[in-house]
Amino acid sequence: MPEHVNSANSHSDLAKSVVRSSTPLNQRPVSPYTLNPIVEEDGFSWPSFGTRKRAEDTPEEHQGRIDRISKAVKTILEEIGEDVEREGLLDTPQRYAKAMLYFTTGYQTNIMDDVIKNAVFEEDHNEMVIVRDIEIYSLCEHHLVPFFGKVHIGYIPNKKVIGLSKLARLAEMYARRLQVQERLSKQIAMALQDILKPMGVAVVIEATHMCMVSRGIQKTGSSTVTSSMLGCFRAHRTREEFLTLLNRGR
Numbered sequence: 344m345p346e347h348v349n350s351a352n353s354h355s356d357l358a359k360s361v362v363r364s365s366t367p368l369n370q371r372p373v374s375p376y377t378l379n380p381i382v383e384e385d386g387f388s389w390p391s392f393g394t395r396k397r398a399e400d401t402p403e404e405h406q407g408r409i410d411r412i413s414k415a416v417k418t419i420l421e422e423i424g425e426d427v428e429r430e431g432l433l434d435t436p437q438r439y440a441k442a443m444l445y446f447t448t449g450y451q452t453n454i455m456d457d458v459i460k461n462a463v464f465e466e467d468h469n470e471m472v473i474v475r476d477i478e479i480y481s482l483c484e485h486h487l488v489p490f491f492g493k494v495h496i497g498y499i500p501n502k503k504v505i506g507l508s509k510l511a512r513l514a515e516m517y518a519r520r521l522q523v524q525e526r527l528s529k530q531i532a533m534a535l536q537d538i539l540k541p542m543g544v545a546v547v548i549e550a551t552h553m554c555m556v557s558r559g560i561q562k563t564g565s566s567t568v569t570s571s572m573l574g575c576f577r578a579h580r581t582r583e584e585f586l587t588l589l590n591r592g593r
């Protein structure tokens with residue numbers, strides 16, 4: 344937490360923590376974890392200012408964006424010592440620009456109109472609902488390389504349920520942004536909490552990070568697990584039940 348600077352930290356650590364306070368978690372006037380609802384009135388669910396602008400791009404502005412990213416990618420290719428004129432690389436900058444915009448489409452997705460639509464139903468069901476093994480592909484915001492894996496979502500309804508496929512769409516939306524795995528878990532849980540007002544929500548993500556496995560920091564095949572538990576899932580018994588159901592039949 345950037346606010347909690349250990350008194351033993353050096354001055355440079357302090358400076359670092361100041362820079363870090365402008366991550367998406369903190370750049371809003373009010374933290375989304377306190378007063379701001381995670382799903383905002385315009386349905387965009389807390390992107391950054393720049394990505395909000397991107398969602399309103401005209402076709403010309405969109406093309407300008409692709410051109411500028413392409414130019415930057417060309418610079419990268421030149422700087423790694425490649426021949427940007429050789430056949431295989433000629434269209435790479437354009438291709439990469441489009442791919443990058445696709446990998447981050449989650450910034451432009453309207454959570455209510457595009458994801459949830461009319462799939463919230465009144466239902467007198469109050470037992471745990473779990474959807475497991477939702478595949479996600481995301482980008483680590485520290486290295487801009489992929490991390491991918493599986494999301495498991497559980498919730499206990501409070502008179503409202505959501506179409507099951509929507510849980511996967513919700514995970515997909517947040518995954519298609521620059522992320523850290525911890526925040527991804529939290530955002531999925533908080534959005535669901537906000538939309539359904541259930542008794543509780545649990546999100547567990549198991550993922551492999553290319554920035555770790557491909558650089559030899561982590562052994563290939565190992566994965567990182569994060570979780571976010573809200574409401575009744577904070578109680579030991581409910582959490583245990585969720586984890587038991589999650590692992591059943593494996």
Ligand SMILES: [Zn+2]
Pocket residue numbers: 483484485486487488552554555
């Ligand atoms: Zn990374």
